Amino acid sequence: MADDSAQIRQYQPTDLDDLYRICLQTADSGQDATALVSDPMLPGHVFAAPYAIFEPSLAWVLEDAAGVAGYVLGALDTNAFDELLERRWWPALRARYPLDPRPIADPAWGPEQLALHVINGMVRADPALVSRYPSHLHIDLLPRVQGRGHGRRMMETLLAALRAGHSRGVHLHVGRANERAAGFYRHIGLTELPADGPRVFTMQFC
Numbered sequence: 001m002a003d004d005s006a007q008i009r010q011y012q013p014t015d016l017d018d019l020y021r022i023c024l025q026t027a028d029s030g031q032d033a034t035a036l037v038s039d040p041m042l043p044g045h046v047f048a049a050p051y052a053i054f055e056p057s058l059a060w061v062l063e064d065a066a067g068v069a070g071y072v073l074g075a076l077d078t079n080a081f082d083e084l085l086e087r088r089w090w091p092a093l094r095a096r097y098p099l100d101p102r103p104i105a106d107p108a109w110g111p112e113q114l115a116l117h118v119i120n121g122m123v124r125a126d127p128a129l130v131s132r133y134p135s136h137l138h139i140d141l142l143p144r145v146q147g148r149g150h151g152r153r154m155m156e157t158l159l160a161a162l163r164a165g166h167s168r169g170v171h172l173h174v175g176r177a178n179e180r181a182a183g184f185y186r187h188i189g190l191t192e193l194p195a196d197g198p199r200v201f202t203m204q205f206c
Contacts, residue, residue: 005064005065006062006063006064006069006145006148006150007062007063007064008060008061008062008150008153008154008157009060009061009063010056010059010060010061011052011056011059011060011061011071011073013052013056015052015061015068015071016049016052016053018061018067018068018071019044019048019049019052019061019068019071019073020040020041020043020044020048020049021044022048022068022069022070022071022140022141022142023043023044023047023048023140024037024040024041024043024044025142026140026141026142027043027047027111027115028110028111029175029176029177029178029181030140030175030178030180030181033110033111033112036110036111036112037111037112037115038112039097039112042097042111042112042115042116043111043115045093045097045115045119046114046115046118046119047115047138048071048073048138048140050085050089051073051074051075051138052071052073053089054081054084054085054088054089055073055074055075055076055081057161058073058074058075058076058158058161058162058165059071059072059073059074060072060073060154060157060158062141062145062150062154064144064145066144069141069142069144069145070139070140070141070142070145070150070151070154071138071139071140071154072137072138072139072154072155072157072158073137073138073139073158074135074136074137074138074158074161074162074170075135075136075137076134076135076162076165076167077134077135078125078130078134078135078136078171079125079130079134082125086121090119090120090121093119094119094120094121097115097116097119097120098116098120099116099117099120099122100112100113100116100117129171129193129200129202130171132168132169132202132204133168133169133170133171133202133203133204134167134168134169135162135165135167135169135170135171136170136171136172137158137162137170137172138172139151139154139155139158139172141154151184151188152188155188159203162205163205167205168204168205168206169202169203169204169205169206170202170203170205171200171201171202172185172190172200172201172202173198173199173200173201174198174199174200174201175198175199176197176198176199182199182201185201186201189203190202190203191203
């Protein structure tokens with residue numbers, strides 16, 4: 001049964017701490033990564049805050065009686081967004097978070113190492129993927145609001161905004177272990193592409 005108290009609304013700057021909190025609590029393939037990172041702000045620095053700060057028109061939160069419990073965030077033009085972050089977001093973070101030297105194959109590699117690789121420019125968007133699906137997104141919901149149709153409504157809200165912005169298509173990445181998320185994206189009509197590493201889901205608009 002849907003929780004009628006949960007409402008989707010546009011992101012406001014006062015929601016930023018909630019975005020950091022939710023990002024941390026879902027950063028381990030949808031599970032809580034609090035015990036896996038040395039700095040609880042680290043996942044949010046990469047996967048939440050820059051979207052809300054630099055592209056707030058494509059940011060929404062889900063709020064219920066207990067507070068903000070989820071978000072959906074997007075970038076209309078991945079290439080332009082990446083260039084903006086390279087100028088205005090990553091330099092200060094690189095000074096604070098040096099690259100972890102452990103290789104990706106290291107058993108200890110996890111949410112913290114992924115965030116450090118992104119911050120330090122070791123993870124780049126695939127040009128072939130971005131040329132076909134120039135937009136990308138992140139969506140995360142806490143367990144208390146999952147399985148009630150809210151994720152679908154949030155995705156529909158963002159996808160409609162991307163279409164209105166004349167995007168040709170959208171892509172997102174999902175960790176190999178996050179089977180719940182993969183099933184959700186397939187269920188709402190996204191297509192999984194063959195890929196090594198993280199799974200890639202896409203939707204073409206035109």
